[in-house]
Amino acid sequence: MGENYTTVRKELVERLSSELVGPNYPRESIKGKPLQKYLCGILWPINSGLAMEENEQGSTQGKETHKEEYESLAPLSKAMNPSTVGLSFLVDSNISNIYVTVRFGMYENVGEKEEWTRIPYEDMKQEKINISASINKRQKKCIPNTDSVFLEWITRPYGDALAVSMFLVNRNYQAVDEYDIDHKCVFQPEIVVEGKGSYPFVVRQKMHRKDECTENDNANEDTWYEDPDTRSNNLLFRDEVVFGLGHSISVHWDLVSRDGKKADKLFTRVIPTYEIPMVIPPDWDKGGTLDMKQLAQMKTGEEIYQALKPLCVEYGKWIEERKDEIPFLSEEHGKTAEKHMIACSDSLRRIKNGLELIRSTNNSRVFEAFIFANQVMALQRSHTEAARTGGNPDDISAVWRPFQMAFLLQNLEGLINPNSDDRKMADLLWFPTGGGKTEAYLGLAAFTLGYRRMKGSDDLRTDTGVSIIMRYTLRLLTIQQFQRAAAMICACEHIRKKKPSLLGDTPFRIGLWVGEKSVPNKFGDAKNMIEALRSIALGKRDTPIDVSKGSPVQLVSCPWCNHALVDEKDKALFLKTYKVKGKERRIMIYCPNKKCDFHAQNSKEGLPVLVTDEEIYRLLPDMLIGTVDKFARMPWKPEVQNLFGKVKGEVPGWGFVSNGNSTEEMSNIKSVTTNNTIQDSRRVHPPDLIIQDELHLISGPLGTMVGLYETAVDYLSSLSIDGRKVGPKIVASTATIRNADRQIQGLFTRKAKIFPSPGLSHKDSFFAKQRPLDETPGRLYVGVFAPGRSMKTALLRVYANQLASTPVMEETSSRKSIDPYQTLVGYFNSLRELGGAVRLIEDDIPSRMKALERQNAQEQKYAFKQREYERDVPELTSRIDSADIPKILKNLEQPFYKEGPNKPVNVLLASNMISVGVDVARLGLMVVNGQPKTTAEYIQSTSRIGRTFPGLVIMTYNWIRPRDISHYEEFYAYHSAIYRYVEPISVTPFSSRARDRGLAGVMVSMARLGHSSMTANKGAMSLQEDDSIVEEIQAYLLKRVRDMNAPRDEVLEDITKRFNEWEEVVQKSQVVYSYSKKEAVNNLLYPLGQRQKGVFKTPGSMRDVEVSAGIYLRRD
Secondary structure, eight states, X not given: OOXXXXXXXXXXXXXXXXXXXXXXXXXXXXXXXXXXXXXXXXXXXXXXXXXXXXXXXXXXXXXTOOTTOOSOOOOHHHHSSOXXXXXXXXXXXXXXXXXXXXXXXXXXXXXXXXXXXXXXXXXXXXXXXXXXXXXXXXXXXXXXXXXXXXXXXEEEEETTEEEEEEEEEEOOOOOTTOOOOGGGOEEEEEEEEEOTTSOOEEOOOOOOOGXXXXXXXXXXXXXXXXXXXXXXXXXXXXXXOOOEEEESSEEEXXXXXXXXXXXXXXXXXXXXXXXXXXXXXXXXXXXXXXXXXXXXXXXXXXXXXXXXXXXXXXXXXXXXHHHHHGGGSOHHHHHHHHHHHHHHHHHHHHHHHHHHHHHOSSOHHHHHHHHHHHXXXXXXXXXXXXXXXXOOGGGSOOBOOHHHHHHHHHTHHXXXXXXXXXGGEEEEEEXXXXXXXXXXXXXXXXXXXXXXXXXXXXXXBOSSSOOEEEEESSHHHHHHHHHHXXXXXXXXXXXXXXXXXXXXXXXXXXXXXXXXXXXXXXXXXXXXXXXXXXXXHTTSOOSOOOOTTOOSOOOSBOTTTOOBSOOTTOGGGHHHHEEEETTTTEEEEOOSOTTSTTSTTTOSSBSSEEOSHHHHHHHOOSEEEEEGGGGGGTTTOGGGGGGGTOOSEEEXXXXXXXXXXXXXXXXXXXXXXXXXXXXXXXXXXXXXXXXXXXXXXXXXXXXXXXXXXXXXXXXXXXXXXXXXXXXXXXXXXXXXXXXXXXXXXHHHSSEEEEESOOOSBTTBOSSSEEOXXXXXXXXEEEEEEOTTSOHHHHHHHHHHHHHHHHHHHTTTSOHHHHGGGSSEEEEESSHHHHHHHHHIIIIIXXXXXXXXXXXXXXXXSSOOOOOOOOSSOOEESTTSOGGGHHHHHHHHHOOSSSOOSSOOOSEEXXXXXXXXXXXXXTXXXXXXXXXXXXXXXXXXXXXXXXXXXXXXEXXXXXXXXXXXXXXXXXHHHHHHTGGGGOOOOOOOTTSHHHIIIIIHHHHHHHXXXXXXXXXXXXXXXXXXXXXXXXXHHHHHHHHHHHHTTOOHHHHHHHHHHHHHHHHHHHHHSEEESSOOOOTTEEESEEETTSOOOOSEEEOSSTTOOOOOOOOOOOOO
């Protein structure tokens, strides 16, 4: 039995529709009331009220709204039990007639056993309807064989067209005290309007109004304004047009004219569907080679140049072909297209420059580093794939995708030449989810690591130190990317061992720099945790472990060979893997596989990973992966300066020492080595590259704080070259963004360069092309809208239907084909909504599956079978312990059709925590509870499934929220151009509220970490000794303010005020930065949100908020 995933997916949708809408058969007979059997597509009597149980649920839904929800609820009286559905559309003014088909069903009670028979109504077929605007009143026509169901419509002039609104209306009435109204309801309604070849339906126009203009747009009453992003989207999505709008139902269209401006058929759908095609990198077959292994074996830059030259040639041809199409565009689109082509040409120029650098003999290190990058990525790819498939790494091919190679080439100059204009820009890798962005910037990282080690430096050490900082916003994303990047660092270390003369004697390492709730920051806490886990493995302890301070066990399998490092079934395995080296104050992780390079017999240090802050600060991993929140610790922790190369020196046997001179640090050094003197006092080269993944998440209040603290990061990462500060190269990536120029300018004060630059259509940017659905299935979206029914009821029915479908489908499809749909991922917009689903899964859903299984074949088209599953449903939310995340991810990778070391997951409940970074290839089914608040979140979250197999997303809309209703009614239009609707985001780093919360912390970070005389805790007293430090910091801040167009005078006033406050307290008393136990000594900093004494309230996290106001009840 072969694999046919699309067949399985299609049947799942049919099963859902047959149960929620029906009918299973045209003249079906069912036991029980139709209103109890069916959930969607019901037209109630015109005066019916909401059922008592549903009304209670509706009010409960209202109570569940909270501060996260920004939209008002729809009036229940208008939304609860609709008696009409319809559609609105525009027709050519020359058209006076269209043809309408109406279909629906009603049910009659037969006998005394609550048996109901469906009566189909399909007599109105392609009936000619007059839509002349001259009538100018509501018209109606009774549906044949009924006396209370009508087709009603009204026509109005609309510019050069006619606007028509057409409805199917149930004009039955519910009598007083009449409760059994099933026979008066209309089920499965459908309206089809056609032109019979006249193509009467024209595009509904959408424009941006004057009130969307900015202050500088000089808009007036007679002008329309569209920002550059909107103009770009208008060009790219010009072929994705809208012909109709639904009313309490969704509208599709078909038979579109060649020019895309007219359609001949519109039809309604109760359960709308839309399959979004995959936009993926094309396979390379244009000459040369993108094979990593072949490139890694080339001997000269010229050889590489010839191998990659076809990429430049073909991209150049594509650009010229697109330019030839511009004259055929409208004037408005033509201007935008020319700008797109200028950006594409500039990108091509940079790609060629990168290739010339490899070819040039002036700097052979560029060629050597490029060879190193290909060796590393080939090893990383082959070992990762071998681990996943069980194959031999030597037999697995490793080929760059064209955009990955182009991205690497165009960034070479900015990396190796600090004086290049490329260093002044931030390159944004904008590519659909699942397209290979991670591997693109890992390739760039591999080049950076190799080039740094090879170039050498007399003044600053490049044989060690943090070369790359990769930052994320969520710990789930951080931890998973840490696991992926660890494989790349393993490859670097594998090569370094063979070439120490070229790459140095210091091991390549990667560090995980996150909060203590995820990973113990102190060695002592990590040691205690591992010893407790070892006690459990030895059977000496059975009490649970407190993981509130995180867990050092962040790798559950070897990133090099994929051998398990921990196993719930074999607890003794842990004794061989995670080990505490007390004397060296190290946490060592060894692979238990004796054939692995990182087994204890083959590697003294084991895997090249560091997970505690103490080890990171002293050993300085080449790649540092952390959360943006962690950078709020800069003013509090003097050791952070080591990450930027501003070390005091290196102590043999220990590592690097900061200028903080803390008693704790000196004590730790003495416990490790007797020779605690600094032998190399040279500073270390600062980071070369900063990678900001998932850029769209750096927005709002979090983005504002990140942008403010980025001032200190840039200051500390910069080198002085010819009297000016030169920062590191910055790259970012995202799949969903709008207003990128302003966001990147606000975060990094750099000009944004988007890659790949857009072309003339969203379907083709040369580096990514939309694939036809018959060649590559896309991600199928399905809409469920059940007005008058509670979200609890809708969710119960959808979950039970899908969970009870796959077991019985094994009779007709292979288990492998069904596997992607056996794990149901439930997505929720809030933890409150998610918490309510837990009870459903534990109790109600099993009962519903049992009821489905009992239904007989006469009334149910499909059979169902109850599925057994553990009631302890895993979550991916902010409330789970970080120690559980790696285990959950491993369990998600376990298929149902074969045995493995992990437990397959039936249901996973997730919040927006899953919306980025989760890359589990086998996931294929998601149910979304309510429309996410932003289109970006919707795209990101639903893109977690269907990455390898055809995905199915079931969207359950909340009928009491106007925004959900609108998305349902415009389902087809919205999904056909979904990236067009990504919302713009903004950051305001120097706004007044941001300055109140973070400016002092930024200033202290720059002073304390950037100047050795001020690093120690008592260094706060040194401010008055050197006015040049104050002047330098002030000048740097004001330059950044100028680059962001922020209010200079207000910021200058705040800077001056804070320095004056600092100097004032220094003159009056002894001051330390923080944590002094002496009453006579003042703290300069105190935690934001805590009532402590100090001068500056300073956040410990980017997400910290002010302390809550206390409310006290006065009793008189």
